[in-house]
Amino acid sequence: MCDLQKKKKFDEIIDDDDIVKSAEQSFRIDYFLFMIDQIICSLRNRFEQFQVYAKNFGLLFNLKKLKALNEDALKYHSLNLENVLKYNRFYDIDGLDLFSELKVLRVIFPNGNRNSIEILDYIKNIDSFPNAYIAYRILLVIPVTVALDERSFSKLKLIKSYLRSTMLQEQLSGLTMLSIKHNLLDKVEYNDLINKFASQKARKINF
Structure with missing residues (x-):
């Protein structure tokens, strides 16, 4: 035209x-x-938002990612997650305790490429993983984007x-x-x- x-x-x-x-x-x-x-x-x-989300919570996405980390990397990501979920003087989780819980969890959890929902269902009735329970709950409800x-x-x-x-x-x-x-x-x-x-x-x- x-x-x-x-x-x-x-x-x-x-x-x-x-x-x-x-x-x-x-x-x-x-x-x-x-x-x-x-x-x-x-x-x-x-x-860009998802990259930040994966950087902070990536170790919790599934059991395969959790088991692939060595102890130094697992400790680093656990402490980093503590800082991410910190507000002023208040903490949602303790990084060192989360590190200890995840070390035990990846050993005792049944084998297989389990996702974060299955891991949360497994630990929600176990009192031995309070920090991991909070971390997985936040992982599954936090909004990644605003669309x-x-x-x-x-x-x-x-x-x-x-x-x-x-x-x-x-x-x-x-x-x-x-x-x-x-x-x-x-x-x-x-x-x-x-x-x-x-x-x-x-x-x-x-x-």
């Missing part, structure tokens, strides 16, 4: 901004490519409706971000924003 052009005088110089894009080109440039870029960034962030790319598409369907087909890219991006981050908006004082906006836009000056 060819580009449409505005009517011009015979001596007028054509500017790139004066070219009117077709509906297909406008959708491709202003919306499709923008969303693809957002998805690529979200996927990149997801894999921002899926949320972007779901919000886009609600915001970019047929009735709003003339919405500009800047406005669409802003409304999409506001809808996704609605939990932050709940903490905003709207009266302060309204008063600030009104004071900046007010034409009447008090003397």
Whole structure:
């Protein structure tokens, strides 16, 4: 489909901004490519987050990984996990105790490539592995990512409706971000924003 052009005088110089894009080109440039870029960034962030997750909790993924570590590596990862789960002066687990528990656990646990759920089911009724029990519970419930790319598409369907087909890219991006981050908006004082906006836009000056 060819580009449409505005009517011009015979001596007028054509500017790139004066070219009117077709509906297909406008959708491709202003919306499709923008969303693809957002998805690529979200996927990149997801894999980066998973790498950090695997670095901290990788020894607990399955029995094969646990048994593959020598004692020095097992101790290092146990102490590292203690630091990861530390908040100020509070600790969820003790790294040295976790190291001792995992050494025993990988010896007494039945052979096979057991996953973390099977290991948790095995130790949950045994009082000898309190730190390992906490570590495996955290492993299985901690969120790895926020899945921002899926949320972007779901919000886009609600915001970019047929009735709003003339919405500009800047406005669409802003409304999409506001809808996704609605939990932050709940903490905003709207009266302060309204008063600030009104004071900046007010034409009447008090003397």
